[in-house]
Amino acid sequence: MKTPETIIDFKYKALNWANQFGVCCFLDSNEYQDKYAAFDFLLAVDVQTELKSSRGNSFDQLKTFCDKHKQWIFGYLGYDLKNQIEDLSSKNRDQLKFDDLYFFIPKYLIAYKNGIAEVLIGDASLLNEIDDFIPESNLPSKKPTIKSRLSETQYIEKIELLKEHIARGDIYEINFCQEFFAEHAEINPLEIFESLNRLSPTPFAGFFKINQRYILSATPERFLCKRGDKLISQPIKGTAKRSLDAEEDEAIKSALRNDIKEQAENVMIVDLVRHDLTKSAIKGSVKVEELFGIYTFPQVHQMISTIGCHLHPDVHFIEAIKNAFPMGSMTGAPKVKAMQLIEQYEETKRGVFSGSFGCINPNGDFDFNVVIRTILYDGEAKYLSFQVGSAITYQSNANAEYEECMLKATAILKVLGAQ
Template identity: 35%
Template sequence: MGTKVGRLKNYCPAERLFAAFHRETAAFLDSSLENAYGRYSVIGRYPYLRAEENLGRLRVNGREMDGTLLGFLSRYLKENREENETGLPMISGAVGYLSYDYGRSFEQISTRHVKELDMPEGLFTFYDLYVIDDLEKKELYICTGERLHSYEWYESELSELAGMPDRKIAGGTELPDECEKGGKEAGGESSVSSDFTKQEYLEAIHSMIEYIRSGDIYIANMTRQIKVKCDIAPYEVFRYLRRHNPSPFGGYLNEQNFQIISASPERFLRIRAGNVETRPIKGTRKRGKTQEEDRRLRMELEASEKDRSELLMIVDLERNDLNRVCEPGSVQVTELFAVESYATVFHLVSTVTGQLKAGKTAADLIGAAFPGGSITGAPKIRAMEIIDELEHSRRGLYTGSIGYLSMNGDCDLNIVIRTAVHQNGTYHLGAGGGITAESEPEFEYDETWQKARAVVEAITGGDKGWMDH
């Protein structure tokens, strides 16, 4: 069954359409920061196949099966391959995530920590309807396999929504033009806690530095987990976050018993017509309060030998990972030390590219490179073992990946940072940073706040009390 693709006559931003059905089991890969990496947004609706893995058990549409999630996805995508000649990033396929915990199984790295959240370790859902928003051309496209409804039915439904007044969505619900209040300011009570006290985190960093000086590793990511109890609705947090901290690789995934809210700035893996790209981030500075301070902090990051050294080590790791599945000699570093600006931070970023070997798939690439080197360390396996020893909780989804796998073999996956999972009135998020022999523990602790700040403020309305935990 081929996919039917057409352009909607009336343009309406994807986020406005999504407001009408965010309560459904639906997915929104949101490029709220429009740039070279954030041209398209993707909405998935009307699921027809759900594949998940949890604690080593694979289920497809609720039925237990042998094998792994990645193995199933690889077979299904091959058996149902469909070319995409439209120029759109995808027209059919699956949207979902792989958690960091799922990635541990690749290298058979056990964990000493209990699982807190009731959610699969890996989940991808195939949707019958995809709505693609070309943010550059201001055009909306409908892509459907017509499994559940006809193209005309979807077109009629979306045209009606697109033509509604700006401050209305389906059912007459008010949709304010702006979302200016988060958390407590929007009427919710909140409390914030961390799995580390400040002193405990500083001691863990000292321990990690000792491992580095002993030669076990060169660099590793050190994470703290944060919980925010708040009765604000997760969709309101998402709206606030996307407005105040736009990102090219954000999203909102609504499941029956949990929601994922992401404002990730980092691309993990992309395949486009066999061309592979990864863009690791290492190095962060907060934004300044004045233009002069902002400029000084940007220049400080750009000139930082410590941050450049961190990023260079991760670039070498990513090159090695890509070389496992790319054509010999094709892996190149096309951008080494670029500074990117976001609402609350600057980041130091590199780009590594390659050409996928003939016969290799997105699943092979994920198997070679997941979890991303920028949020594990080098060497990767030993870094992940030390991470589990020194961190106080499972990472869960944090530092995993969210994105899509296309029926034509393409994919685009982020690194799960600046992301919260909501379940039973509590938001779960992580924040961490790369530790090297030159790391200053106090600076590293403060950096976790800068990285978590946008998400925590979206939930709490600006409460900074957790910094003292």
């Protein structure tokens, strides 16, 4: 146990040390105060044993993996696991080719809380090793040429078609996303993540390296966490830009809080999450703990609601994750029809994007984020991708939705040095 100089200095020193290994996962709260957060950050490094799956029983495999090992486990759930839960498919282009599911038990695990770093797995001397570590001088990132799968005109045409589905009653709301990408991209993933995490610090950020594939995330959203017998989900629906002028910024925040359209989008997803949690809950225990909470981040204000329940003792915690996956904030309502239309109208397989990554502790408590505001990178293929989206309802203005997507992409474009 050790008290380093500052959390910022230590965490980036530790990340550089971890990056020398083939696999590492860094989960960072960026010191946001959250009554459900267990640590300021966790850093899981190197592999004792791992599970990767793209077959039809991935959740069963994960359940068996957790029951067998009962250790700290870190990993991600790809969005396309939906095909194992419902009668769905994914046939859109996929140039990243992540497995649908990947989890590992680390050889080393470092936790940081209340100014103290502690080694949970491994020898305490690791902290001295990290302090003494001098990283190799890596080549700096080259500015990638970012392209879009959709022009603004094409995006707007698709939104209008989706609104026709809403008018017909096929769906009430859908989360529609578009991909931005770069081929022949040569970046230093750790450098890019550090820049993104400093520019846009968020409570569920993370750096996940799996050999040559990387997840570089500045997500503000929690998908699902478990504390004891309690499950908590915190969907985000509602986004507004920040202003450098304090008075104007407060007015924007107030306008978001009272925006009827944003409230309507948010409450539809809250209802969907309540329904998903009911599958795992003790009867009558599902409660909306906060509706339309407004939270401020460096780039945007967000409307976040909190829904909780008590896990039924007969339901395995992995089953509870499966019952709520994929998260309602990234699909729509009704959920299955929304996912069918997502496949029909989007151009790119989502893969890890709009999935989730996080950790499970030896007692079966867990915390998983929503993979948004995230760069995905294949260092071997030199392919870089990020997707942004927004919730579409009948009241949506297609031009405004496009602008919201661009707002959400701002931090990523900035750290990549792109327009």
